[in-house]
Amino acid sequence: MSLGLTSVLKSFFDTQYSFHLSKLKLKLRSGIMTVIYQKCLHINLAERSKFSEGEIQTFMSIDADRTVNLCNSFHDFWSLPLQIGVALYLLYVQVKFAFVSGIAITILLIPVNKWISKLIMSATEKMMKQKDERIRRTDELLTYIRTLKMYGWELLFSSWLMETRSSEVTHLSTRKYLDAWCVFFWAATPALFSLFTFGLFALMGHQLDAATVFTCLALFNTLISPLNSFPWVINGLIDAVISTRRLSRFLSCSEHKCEVELMADSSSPGLSNEQSAAIFKDMSIVIHDACCAWSCSNEKEWNMVLNHVTLELPKGSFVAVIGEIGSGKSSLLNSILGEMHVLHGLIHSSGSIAYVPQVPWILSGTVRDNILFGKNYDPRRYSDTLQACALDVDISLMIGGDMAYIGEKGVNISGGQRARLALARAIYHGSDIFMLDDVLSAVDAQVAQWILYNAILGPLMKQCTRVLCTHNVQAISSADLVVLMEKGHVKWVGSSADLSVSSYSAFSPLNEFDTSLHIQRQECSMAANTEGNQSLLEKSTTHVSEEAEEIIEVELRKEGRVELTVYKNYAAFSGWSITVVICLSAILMQASRNGNDLWLSYWVDTAGSSQTEYSISFYLVILFIFCIINSFLTLVRAFSFAFGGLRAAVKVHNTLLHKLVSAPVQFFDQTPAGRILNRLSSDLYTIDDSLPFILNILLANFVGLLGIAIVLSCVQVFFLLLLLPFWYIYSKLQFFYRSTSRELRRLDSVSRSPIYASFTETLDGSSTIRAFKSEDFFLATFTRHVLMYQQTSYSELTASLWLSLRLQLLAASIISFVALMAVIGSHPGLPISFGTPGLVGLALSYAAPIVSLLGSFLTSFTETEKEMVSVERALQYMDIPQEELHGCQALNPDWPHQGVIEFHNVTLRYLPSLPAALCDINFTVGEGMQVGIIGRTGAGKSSVLNALFRLTPICTGYILVDGINIADVPVRELRTHFSVVPQSPFLFEGSVRDNLDPFRVSNDFKIWEVLEKCHVKDDVEAAGGLDIHVKGAGMSFSVGQRQLLCLARALLKSTKVLCLDECTASVDTQTASVIQNAISTECRGMTVITIAHRISMVLNMDNILILDRGTLVEQGNPQVLLQDKFSRFSGFAQASTM
DSSP: OHHHHHHHHHHHHHHHHHHHHHHHHHHHHHHHHHHHHHHHHHSOHHHHTTSOHHHHHHIIIIIHHHHHTHHHHHHHHHHHHHHHHHHHHHHHHHHGGGHHHHHHHHHHHHHHHHHHHHHHHHHHHHHHHHHHHHHHHHHHHHHTHHHHHHHTOHHHHHHHHHHHHHHHHHHHHHHHHHHHHHHHHHHHHHHHHHHHHHHHHHHTTOOOOHHHHHHHHHHHHHHHHHHHHHHHHHHHHHHHHHHHHHHHHHHTSOOOOOSSEEEOSSOOOOOOHHHHHHHHHHEEEEEEEEEEESSSOOSSGGGEEEEEEEEEEETTOEEEEEOSTTSSHHHHHHHHHTOSEEEEEEEEEOSOEEEEOSSOOOOSEEHHHHHHTTSOOOHHHHHHHHHHTTHHHHHHHSTTGGGEEEOGGGTTSOHHHHHHHHHHHHHHHTOSEEEEESOSTTSOHHHHHHHIIIIISSTTTTTSEEEEEOOOHHHHHHOSEEEEEETTEEEEEEOGGGOOHHHHHOOOOOOOOOSOSOOOTTSSOSSOOOSGGGTTTTTOEESSSSSOOOSSOOOOOOOSSOOHHHHHHHHHHHOHHHHHHHHHHHHHHHHHHHHHHHHHHHHHHHHHSSOOOSOHHHHHHHHHHHHHHHHHHHHHHHHHHHHHHHHHHHHHHHHHHHHHHTSOHHHHHHSOHHHHHHIIIIIHHIIIIIHHHHHHHHHHHHHHHHHHHHHHHHHOTTHHHHHHHHHHHHHHHHHHHHHHHHHHHHHHHHHHHHHHHHHHHHHHHHHHHHHTTOHHHHHHHHHHHHHHHHHHHHHHHHHHHHHHHHHHHHHHHHHHHHHHHHHHHTOTTSSOOOOOHHHHHHHHHHHTTHHHHHHHHHHHHHHHHHHHHHHHHHHHGGGSOOOOOOOSOOOOTTOOSSOOEEEEEEEEOSSTTSOOSEEEEEEEEOTTOEEEEEOSTTSSHHHHHHHHTTSSOOSEEEEEETTEEGGGSOHHHHHHTEEEEOSSOOOOSEEHHHHHOTTOOSOHHHHHHHHHHTTOHHHHHHHTSTTSEEOGGGTTSOHHHHHHHHHHHHHHHOOSEEEEESTTTTSOHHHHHHHHHHHHHHTTTSEEEEEOSOHHHHTTSSEEEEEETTEEEEEEOHHHHHHOTTSHHHHHHHHHTO
């Protein structure tokens, strides 16, 4: 009875301990996530540049988990040695000093394990570095997938990604094989322990009897579990320590100063208090002798982006900041916002600030959410704002109006609409100071004129201080104050009347670049999606109107059991032969272990009876043979498992990446990058690391239970009677639990995605959030996501403990039954005997560990099922739609020879339910002609390029290039025969040379020649030449410089067809005319298609096409159309006052 009661008590204590510990872990995880998020909201861009994007995302996904696991490891760290100590004392009581030999073996293995864990630690650190790099590269690939497909570079990028992955896998395999040795040493310990202990005990002349042997065996079994888990505890502690270090490095960064004044740390050169009070009274922004940099090291001269700037901007004035590209305009705004390191001097601003970055930051949500940005809805102000930003027309065309849903990073609206949406947000907020970074460049001339007079100079902003970085001539002439920047200095300040246009244009070529312009990664947004792309936002969707269709598909969550095919697929990824080897070695290993114990009970029984046939050494030799076989099979199992797990991890990643890279652009438009990244970070981490680990435990538990059941059935026949009802209850329990736990796990995965999605979004727009002082609003949203995640996790936890308690009570009843039978069987008066003392002892020692084994079998089984959800999620993305890669038409290497492009009745829709983005368009571009495409934002200009590059399949009609139907050409080959300069300039992390010529086709001389033609040679030289490392998203260069580098890349490729999408949007007028000349001289004989907002860009073209809502409304020679006062083109021209 006492045996049964002890088991019941143990069950209750155990469950309570687990419950409270898990609750603590849940609180801790949410706390860590929130602290990391809060840090990202408060740390400025200059501080954050010390960490890569991938690293910060790993902090959130992996390091948080590892730190939380410290709770388990910490308690095990003190409780396991205690358990081991108690077991050893009891062993001493049984076999006196014979147990020392067993202990000696264990102690000898400790330094070996310590050495192994040291190696594991260094392998883990290296692996995490590579993982950060891989996640960064994956992120880059997903963010720029549209541009990469246009360049035909997606395979090149995925091959670079594979290199990073293979070095990550190298470190992972080192770690896995070392783990296998660890497992081997610990699994071999119990067999060696019993061999040495009993061997020595017998050799010391003691008699082996049932009580001694089976008490010892039970004690060995209690020792196995703590000894086995100890290396994992140490590994867990190591992982937690590494992750805690990584997190503390990030969390100890200094935060963005929220007060108005930014002083340098050094004592600032003098302004007395009275002086400053007088200056600050009328001035809205005062900068006194400020030096600012992006990176912390102030020794390096070129890190200084702003050099001794002194500037005073009066309240209520309209200030235009002008200057060549890379002169420090955006840096000036960023320094006022407090995003840079102030190394010297002071910067003071009074009043609230609204900020519109150069690449607008759009939230995924409705149009209204984007404008309100957490403020209350005021219908009057709202409609005035929409009108001032010329958004009322666009919104009226959207399905669902202002409740239309905008995808991640504004993927389903045009560039011009993104800029106006960001401006509307700033105006609606109604701050004292408006910081506008080049908002007019993304829109066409008519809209720019409207925004200038109705928004910037209109009643809504009239009383405020407006600082606008611009190249727009009308805006400069309307400004109260013009600030001319050059190479990080303020060259001139005065009224626009005093600024002769010639002095503005006569810039010396510049030889310094600014690291600033724009550290935001949303940058070349995941869809460098461009203008007409989704035909006037019509592709948007809504939560309100019924006919509206979700652009972002809701994440699918499978239901029911994890299907057998998922396990089959996983086994196929590992290799069937390996799977068979693993199963066989595990079964044989258990058999040898049970054989060992049966041999012992036989020895006890023969030793007890007088007729001993063999000597002690014979028994010992047989025991020794069992030991050797067991150790060998353990080794085979451990290594084959490590090998199989690694093979599966490699296969899953490679297949997933291959499928993703070949998916059509539309898939990426409808699937948030965070969701795909979740598959390639957390889910892949599970498949790499925890799934093989838990599978291994599951297998060991399963064969262990099988062994026990078989031995007990042989030893006590009555045990078979108990087996059936026992199995019935067990299967009912586990079925009930598993169906719940699976759904909870899936809910858990799905509730985790919004956390990562909102986190990546916030990383992109943190400077905007800080400028608007909306940190609290975003923190509250994030906390809501975390709360949802906590609820699902808490339910999951209570469900698993519910099961664990019932299982333990079930096992307690088995023990009582076996003990009862043994007691009854020992009565001499009964006609039936229940076996020899040896076998009864064996049965009891086997019944004891059933509690823990059953519990851990089910836990590991459910855990495996939960972890298998990761494989299931990866498999989901393995059957996504693929691009039509093959074609029946082979191409010559120098095709197209002439570059004649013909569109015949082309209609293009982005989704079947949406209006056409191009309607039945017909036009021909002759050989070597230069054609401009113009139209309002969202007229379908970029859709022409989408159709030509086959990014979106056309519904009707056909496109011919040199008489060949492009639908017959393999799509990747087609794209490599055209050159393109995308709307959002795209540079990736790597050297300048790699960025311009990733396939290493051109020599340095040719590269420098092209850079000179594009007027960016001086900037590259100043930055440090072709081998300088470009930071992520190209933030080592200003946006204008990036556009010039993209143009250089296109010219280097020297194909017959060149497509330019708004390639002069972010450069000053001077540079724009330079680019224009470069294009007209360098591209003679090439067919050039230019999408432009600047009318001056298309004036000298051979032909222009004017689009409106997807229809071609006018075409002809620009000079001829200018003469016709009623033509659409002359209307555009008048608005732009070129």
